[in-house]
Amino acid sequence: MSTIVVIGAGQAGSSLAAGLRKLGHEGPVILIGEEPVLPYQRPPLSKKYLLGEMELERLYLRPESFYAENDIALRLGARVEAIDPAAQTLALGGETLRFDQLALTTGSVPRxxxxxxxxxxxxxxxxxxxxxxxxxxxxxxxxxxxxxxxxxxxxxxxxxxxxxxxxxxxxxxxxxxxxxxxxxxxxxxxxxxxxxxxxxxxxxxxxxxxxxxxxxxxxxxxxxxxxxxxxxxxxGVGIQPSTALAEAAGLEIENGIRVDAFGRTSHPAIWAAGDCASFPHGGARLRLESVPNAIDMAECVAGNMLGAGEPYVPKPWFWSDQYDVKLQIAGLNTGYDRVVTRRAAGEGPVSFWYFAGERLLAVDAMNDPRAYMVGKRLIEGGMTADPAQVADPGADLRALLKAAAR
Missing domain, CATH: 3.50.50.60 (FAD/NAD(P)-binding domain)
Structure with a gap:
């Protein structure tokens, strides 16, 4: 049976391994992570976990029993020293592992x-x-x-x-x-x-x-x-894709591990997903640093490793929690030429809507989940919004969806 190895036990790696089993892969799945703990979510680290409002167990993406029940072999606290693409092997602590397919979900490292x-x-x-x-x-x-x-x-x-x-x-x-x-x-x-x-x-x-x-x-x-x-x-001066292992193996690098629309690298048996991967998007290349991208891309790549042949289409969204403010971001604001503000009376919710000409690109919503959801649906549906209606606090946001759908 085909052996699939996943290097990187973060959000993308855990999602990819779980996706392989969900989609019916019956061969061995080996998930390798450098950290000696179960795969965990990173965003709360600098928020609730650091505040002491979240315990370690709540950080775990899945309980340890999940991996055993789904026959996913966890190799934690383990560092891959090298990949040999020609032999389809990797060196791991003096051991040589062979793979039929390999997924790199190595994430990013802080500058x-x-x-x-x-x-x-x-x-x-x-x-x-x-x-x-x-x-x-x-x-x-x-x-x-x-x-x-x-x-x-x-x-x-x-x-x-x-x-x-x-x-x-x-x-x-x-x-x-x-x-x-x-x-x-x-x-x-x-x-x-x-x-x-x-x-x-x-x-x-x-x-x-x-x-x-x-x-x-x-x-x-x-x-x-x-x-x-x-x-x-x-x-906190930024992060960079973790590409050293891929680069040493001779894989193509371009602002991350270069993959095609399906997540395949320059080697036919090696794939990549998450923060470490750059993929074609809108005539250019894009690399996204977010939990949603890590999950969505990993699940797409899992399917493609099993023959689905589905190109990855990102639906970017992000969030940040600071004090009592939840920022939710939908879309990508690259190329905007104006920003329309929607503000409730007083100190209430506010959102900033990015436009390029008449096209809606992105929305930053502070304590305004409705603006975020409407903006997200418009952007993902390829629709736009009337800037005058956006700026009018008395206008019903749901009307924007109805008007755009017509």
């Missing part, structure tokens, strides 16, 4: 600060895996001063947790504004104001010159010459 500016000092933390968060959690003590480096969603979520736990928080962002790479100025303004209301000091257009300290971080020198005394630092 680290260079050692030359203090990035390897004790007390400098990245937010990616369970071990990272477990290591930093004891630092979050009331009154401590934390420096957050990076004003993307990871940095802002860490800042929200720290402020909620009574820490003094300083966040530095080298770009002109927080969220500049991923959101419109309107969304940046919303979250800047939210954090400042919670006491977070946000310094935009300000880089980190260096961290100071002998063996442990004790301070920071900023690009504007300002010096800070800090107790620890959290670095």
């Amino acid at each position: 680290r600060l260079p050692a030359s500016i203090g990035g390897r000092l004790e007390g400098v933390h990245e937010v990616r895996g369970l071990a990272d968060v477990d290591a930093m959690a004891p630092e979050f003590t009331e009154g401590a001063h934390v420096l957050i480096v990076g004003g993307g969603y990871i940095g802002l979520e860490a800042a929200a947790v720290a402020a909620s736990k009574g820490l003094k928080v300083t966040l530095v962002e080298m770009a002109e504004r927080i969220l500049q790479r991923v959101a419109a100025p309107e969304t940046s303004d919303y979250f800047r104001d939210l954090h400042r209301r919670h006491g977070v000091e946000i310094l935009e257009g300000t880089g980190l010159e260096r961290l100071t300290g002998e063996t442990r971080v004790t301070g920071a020198v900023l690009s504007n010459g300002r010096e800070l005394a800090v107790d620890f630092a959290v670095v």
